[in-house]
Amino acid sequence: MVNTNYNFNSVLSLKPLITVLKRMIAEGKLGAKRLYQGIINDIEANPVLLEPIDDETVLQEHYELIETLLSTIFTPSTGAMEGMYAIAFPFRSETVYTSPSFKEQFLPNDSREIVVPDNRTNYSIAKASLNLAYNLIMRKFYSWDVAAIATSVHTFPDKETGLTKYLELRLNAQFVDVNLDNDKFKLPTNYTAQRSLDMDELRKTFPLENFRFEGLVVIDVTDVTSEQVIAEIKNTLLNVNAISDVAVYEQMQTHIQTFLGLKDVTVGITPFIKINDHYIYSEQYYRNSLLFKTHRSQAEKYSITQLAKQIFETTDQPLLYTDLTEQNSKQHELLKYYNEQGARSLILCPLKGNEGELIGLLDITSEQPARLKYNHLVKIHSAMQLFSLALEKNIQSLESQINKTIKEHFTAIQPAVEWLFTEAAFQYLQMMQENDSAKIPSISFEDVYPLYAVIDVRNSSVERNNSIQLDLLEQLQLVHQVLEKAAAILEFPLLKEIRYKVNKYIAASSEQLLSDDELMIYDFLQKDVEELFTHLHLTQPELHKLIDNYRGALDPQKNIVYHHRKKYEDTLTIINNALDRFVDREQAQAQKFYPHYFERYMTDGIEFNIYIGQSMAPNRPFHEMYVGNLKLWQLLMLVKAARLTHALEKRLPLPLQTTQLILAHSIPLSISFRRKERKFDVDGAYNIRYEIVKKRIDKVHLLDSDERLTQPGKIAIVYSQQKELNEYLAYIEYLQSENLLIGDVEHLELEELQGISGLKAIRVDVNLEGDQSPTIAEAAKVAAKTVLRK
Structure with a gap:
C-alpha cells in the first residue's frame, strides 16, 4: 500500500470482488441480483478485466465500467457526505479509485500515489499491511480464523486550523486472494494456531516472495480526533503535577485546542484547595489559572472563590457566554474578571468532588466574540469528569505529602493542633519547590494557658x-x-x-x-x-x-528469682492501664468543651500537660471560662482517679496507693514544638520557671517538716498567686457540695525549692467511698460562674 521495504508480490485484480458479488447473488441476498448482475455481465463481456491488471492502459480504457463496479463498495452518496475512502493495489501505494476528500488529504498534485506526512506514519501503515498480508496467508492455507481487516491511528496536520487531527485508517483485504508463486517452496504442515507468532518468525517461515496477492484493498479513513484527544488528556492527567506543572499543562492546552478544533483559545484551571477548613492560595497551584494569573490579594482570591461557588451552587453543568462585554459582565460579578483580561467568549466548567463540593474551575476563553459555541460546550462537557478526577487526585496527593511531612518532621499530632502542623507542612512543601535546602517552619502557640497534673504511685x-x-x-x-x-x-x-x-x-x-x-x-x-x-x-x-x-x-x-518484683510490676501495670483507659475516656469528653492540646507521660503513674488558648483555635471565639471549665474538669478527673485506684487496691498483688497533684498557673505563656524531642516546651525565661516548678514539686515537703505534700486519698494544689487560690477554693467548695471532696481544706506552706520561692499549697481529702459525680454539663456551669465572678 505504501513504500514498506517489504517484498510484496501483488497485482490489481477485480476477480475477488466479482466472486464475492456472485456469491451474494447465489445466496439470494435481497436485491443483489438486480444491483450486481448487470455489472457482472458487463465485466465478463471484457475478459481482460477478469485477469490480473498490470497495464495502466486497461484501467484508462475501461475507467467508467471499473468505477461502476467499485461503486458497489462505496455508494455515490458517500462521496456527497465527504467520506474519506479509496481502493488501492494490494499492499501498494497506488490507488485505483478515491473519494474527493481522500484525494485532498493523501494524493498531492493529482497523483495516484498515497503520500503520508512522516516516516513514522509510513512505517506504522506498512506494519499494519504486513500483519494483514500474513493474516491472509493463514486464512487461505491453514483456515485460521483471523481478520482480513487492519486498523491504525495516525496524526495529520489540519490544513485549516494548523492543529493536529487523528485519522484511523482501516485496511480491508476481503477482496484479496493469495496464492503460492513458487513451486519449490513447501508450506509447513500441521501449523496450528496454538500461540501468537511474532513477525520475525512469520517472515522466516513464510517468506513473502513465495506468495502472490491478487485483488484490491479498500481503505476507509475516519476522523477519530475526539476519541484520541480524550485518551491523550486522560494520559496527561495521570501525571500527579498535571494541574500545577506549566510544561504538562501546555500539553493539556494543546490537547483541548485540538479537541475543540480551535487554535486561538486559552485554557485555564483554578483549583480551590482547602486545608484546615479554609482555602490555601499558593502560587505553585495557580500557575495555570486564568483567574489568579495576575497578582491578587488573599481577600480578593477568597472573594473570587465565593463567586465561583455561587454560580455553581445549584448546577453541575458548564456555562457558555458567547459575547462577553463590560455591560453584560454585570450579570455576575465573576465575569468581570474574565472581561478585564480581554475574554470576549467564555466557557466555565465546574469541577466538583465526590461530595459535590466545588474543588476547581476549568475555563476556556477567546478574544473573539462568538468564537466559542454550543457545540464546543457539549464537547468539553464530555471531558469535565476527567479534570475533576485529576484535580481530586492532585489534592489527595498534596494531603498525602503533608501527612508524610508531618510524620517525618513532627510526630503523631493531636487533632486540636493538627491544623498548624498541616499549614507548616504545606508551607514547607511550597518552599521546597524553590529551594531544596528549605527548613521546616517553626510551630508555636502564643498566649496559651497551661494546666499540669500528676497521678503518682506512692513510694x-x-x-x-x-x-x-x-x-x-x-x-x-x-x-x-x-x-x-x-x-x-x-x-x-x-x-x-x-x-x-x-x-x-x-x-x-x-x-x-x-x-x-x-x-x-x-x-x-x-x-x-x-x-x-x-x-x-x-x-x-x-x-x-x-x-x-x-x-x-x-x-x-530472666533466670533470676522474680517473685516480689513481678508482684510490683504487675501492680504498676494494672494501675497504669486503668488510669490510661480512664484518662483517654475523660479526655475525649473534655475536647468537646474547647479544642486544646493534651499530652501525657506514663511513668509510675501518669503525668499530663494541657494547653488551651485562642491561638490553638483561631476560628472559634475564646473566653477565659473555657480555661476555668478545663481546670474544674481536671480537678474532677483527679477525684475520679483517686476513687478508681482506691477501688483497685483490693485486687492488686501489692496494696499500692496513688497521690494526686495539680500545679496552678494563671498567666498565659508561649509554647514551641521541639522537633528533636517531638514535644512542646515553653518559651521565654519566666515561662521556663514554670517547667522547673513542674519537675520539682512532686517530692516537695511541707515547710519545716518531713511530711510530703502529696498524700494518698488527697488532692494537693500548688499555687503562687491569691487569685489562683480563690479560684480553686470555689471549685473545691462545689465538689464538696457534691460530696466528692470532704473535710476542711488545709492551707500549707512549702519548703523552698532550689531557685524557686513563694510557693504555697492547699490540700483536701477525696471521698473515696462515694459513687456519684456531677455530669460534664453541671461542672461546666460551675466553672463558667466562677470565672465570670473574677
Whole structure:
C-alpha cells in the first residue's frame, strides 16, 4: 500500500470482488441480483478485466465500467457526505479509485500515489499491511480464523486550523486472494494456531516472495480526533503535577485546542484547595489559572472563590457566554474578571468532588466574540469528569505529602493542633519547590494557658527497691542452702570463698541496697554461682535435688528469682492501664468543651500537660471560662482517679496507693514544638520557671517538716498567686457540695525549692467511698460562674 521495504508480490485484480458479488447473488441476498448482475455481465463481456491488471492502459480504457463496479463498495452518496475512502493495489501505494476528500488529504498534485506526512506514519501503515498480508496467508492455507481487516491511528496536520487531527485508517483485504508463486517452496504442515507468532518468525517461515496477492484493498479513513484527544488528556492527567506543572499543562492546552478544533483559545484551571477548613492560595497551584494569573490579594482570591461557588451552587453543568462585554459582565460579578483580561467568549466548567463540593474551575476563553459555541460546550462537557478526577487526585496527593511531612518532621499530632502542623507542612512543601535546602517552619502557640497534673504511685521507688531486695535475698538463701550441703560432703577451697561472698551479699541485701551492689550481686549469681552449680550437678549426685530446687525457683526468661518484683510490676501495670483507659475516656469528653492540646507521660503513674488558648483555635471565639471549665474538669478527673485506684487496691498483688497533684498557673505563656524531642516546651525565661516548678514539686515537703505534700486519698494544689487560690477554693467548695471532696481544706506552706520561692499549697481529702459525680454539663456551669465572678 505504501513504500514498506517489504517484498510484496501483488497485482490489481477485480476477480475477488466479482466472486464475492456472485456469491451474494447465489445466496439470494435481497436485491443483489438486480444491483450486481448487470455489472457482472458487463465485466465478463471484457475478459481482460477478469485477469490480473498490470497495464495502466486497461484501467484508462475501461475507467467508467471499473468505477461502476467499485461503486458497489462505496455508494455515490458517500462521496456527497465527504467520506474519506479509496481502493488501492494490494499492499501498494497506488490507488485505483478515491473519494474527493481522500484525494485532498493523501494524493498531492493529482497523483495516484498515497503520500503520508512522516516516516513514522509510513512505517506504522506498512506494519499494519504486513500483519494483514500474513493474516491472509493463514486464512487461505491453514483456515485460521483471523481478520482480513487492519486498523491504525495516525496524526495529520489540519490544513485549516494548523492543529493536529487523528485519522484511523482501516485496511480491508476481503477482496484479496493469495496464492503460492513458487513451486519449490513447501508450506509447513500441521501449523496450528496454538500461540501468537511474532513477525520475525512469520517472515522466516513464510517468506513473502513465495506468495502472490491478487485483488484490491479498500481503505476507509475516519476522523477519530475526539476519541484520541480524550485518551491523550486522560494520559496527561495521570501525571500527579498535571494541574500545577506549566510544561504538562501546555500539553493539556494543546490537547483541548485540538479537541475543540480551535487554535486561538486559552485554557485555564483554578483549583480551590482547602486545608484546615479554609482555602490555601499558593502560587505553585495557580500557575495555570486564568483567574489568579495576575497578582491578587488573599481577600480578593477568597472573594473570587465565593463567586465561583455561587454560580455553581445549584448546577453541575458548564456555562457558555458567547459575547462577553463590560455591560453584560454585570450579570455576575465573576465575569468581570474574565472581561478585564480581554475574554470576549467564555466557557466555565465546574469541577466538583465526590461530595459535590466545588474543588476547581476549568475555563476556556477567546478574544473573539462568538468564537466559542454550543457545540464546543457539549464537547468539553464530555471531558469535565476527567479534570475533576485529576484535580481530586492532585489534592489527595498534596494531603498525602503533608501527612508524610508531618510524620517525618513532627510526630503523631493531636487533632486540636493538627491544623498548624498541616499549614507548616504545606508551607514547607511550597518552599521546597524553590529551594531544596528549605527548613521546616517553626510551630508555636502564643498566649496559651497551661494546666499540669500528676497521678503518682506512692513510694513507687521504695516499693521497687524492696521487691528487688526480697527477690535477691530469696535467691541468695537458696544458693546458701546448696553451699551448706556441698561443704558437708566436699573439701573444696573455692566453695568456701563463694560461700563467704554469699553470706556477705545476704547481709548487704538485708540493708539499703545500692544499684551498683545490685548489679554486682546479679553478675555473681549469673556467672560464679551458675558455673559452680553446673559442675556440682555433674559430679555430686547427692546435690541434684537442691540444685534442681534452686533452678526451679528462677524465672525461666530472666533466670533470676522474680517473685516480689513481678508482684510490683504487675501492680504498676494494672494501675497504669486503668488510669490510661480512664484518662483517654475523660479526655475525649473534655475536647468537646474547647479544642486544646493534651499530652501525657506514663511513668509510675501518669503525668499530663494541657494547653488551651485562642491561638490553638483561631476560628472559634475564646473566653477565659473555657480555661476555668478545663481546670474544674481536671480537678474532677483527679477525684475520679483517686476513687478508681482506691477501688483497685483490693485486687492488686501489692496494696499500692496513688497521690494526686495539680500545679496552678494563671498567666498565659508561649509554647514551641521541639522537633528533636517531638514535644512542646515553653518559651521565654519566666515561662521556663514554670517547667522547673513542674519537675520539682512532686517530692516537695511541707515547710519545716518531713511530711510530703502529696498524700494518698488527697488532692494537693500548688499555687503562687491569691487569685489562683480563690479560684480553686470555689471549685473545691462545689465538689464538696457534691460530696466528692470532704473535710476542711488545709492551707500549707512549702519548703523552698532550689531557685524557686513563694510557693504555697492547699490540700483536701477525696471521698473515696462515694459513687456519684456531677455530669460534664453541671461542672461546666460551675466553672463558667466562677470565672465570670473574677
